[in-house]
Amino acid sequence: MSLLQVKDLNKSYQTDTKVLKNINFSAGTGEFLSVIGPSGAGKSTLLRCINRLVQADKGEILFGGQDLLKLRKKELRAARTNIGMIFQHYNLVPRLTVIENVLHGRFGYKSTLQGVLGRFSEEEKERAFYLLEKLGIEAHAYKRCDQLSGGQQQRVGICRALIQNPKLILCDEPIASLDPHSSKVIMDHLKSISEEMGITCIVNLHQVEVAQSYSDRIIGLNNGSIVFDGSNFQLDQLYIKRVYGMETRELITV
């Protein structure tokens, strides 16, 4: 059975323009799924509908057997702890230290008061340091996040998502503001997360080549509709033209 199943998802911000039109797809456990498509195709909206940062208009999102769109506040909170998210601009609290930002990922498991007072157990702190070590930034644990480079900040973002013990990680253009080397480091980490830890990754990407070399499966979005859904080697010239509206040679693919 698949971990995530999206059925007939529709979303429009204004009444006349639809951002997402009848989206249907599913993702299995440990699958690495890339979503490609031009800017404005609805990639970010799609990801944000899954964890309900954006409210979808119509459809079903089945995650671990329950429909996320029907959940009330408390249930939604519990469901969100199982879904990590990584952002293009890292979305950390820049003035706080790396370790504090990582521990923010545990708030979903705590009462409001425990969270506001910042009470974390020893295991949680040990786990945070373990993850920082795994991503190679344990040396920066007590530095403020605004002193770190982009690639390092994104790794803090990954740690914050991993400490949630998620089943699914949503990545909204995780490498769009990074240099080529940092991009590779981040993509390698995401790949190993899905392979070793069995966490499903849904990654919005702008780079077709990156999507092809890392993904188990690729979804191509154009103008709010899925125009391609298949394995990376099935994505040929014809489909790329359908996704972007032009030939590969007219695109910068690396």
Place this chain on the structure above:
Amino acid sequence: MNEKAFKRRKLHSILFFLLIIGVAFISAYMTDFNLVEGMATIPTALIWMAENLIITTDTLAKLPKILEKLNETIFMSIAATTIAAAISLFLGIAGSTTTAVNGFFSTLARLIASFARNIPVVAWALILLLSFGQNSITGFLALFVGTVGFLTRAFIESIDEAGSSAYEALTATGATYFQVVGKAIIPQCLPQMISWILFMIETNIRSATLVGILTGTGIGYAFDLYYKMLDYQAVALITLLIVAAVIIIELASNHIRRVIL
């Protein structure tokens, strides 16, 4: 083509400049203001100041009394500002689009802020004078209301500017509203908020002098009293002390800002 555009822009600047001069002349004519006559009175004014505003040893005898009044004013400003800051924090969080609980509270907070801010502190003092009479509570409230208005506005801007990305990320992890506000929004905005509070303390010490004249409290009252007694030496001393106090507070708050930012 390009040259033409440049010429036109030049013409526009000249016309604009002439317009400003024209407006200045018309306003002066309508208010019977004569620049030459105005300038001519400056030397006489300076001579009067030099003759009357001299601090003598006699005046210095009044120093302890004046300092006591000055203290009263400074502490009233600090109290009004800090209490207003606490209220503004809640209004700011309610009013910011990032952290708004719902549209109603957001609009209400903004409405309170703009109402409090757009009426000058002096007007507040005069309005409150009618209901509270001539005492320090009136002065305190006048400063308090104006400060709430200004600080709420400033806090809303700070939160809007700094908070939205972390707010989104923490909401996605399943954090509650108060966890996000307490652990992401406030830590991120705190230095800027403290900076605004310090600015407001400075401003309020200046305003407190004026408000004091109206409400009969603090250094403003002392200024008014000696002025009406024609004791200009004491007036000079008070003025000098106010300037010194404001400068000292400003230096102190600049130092604090450097440390926290």
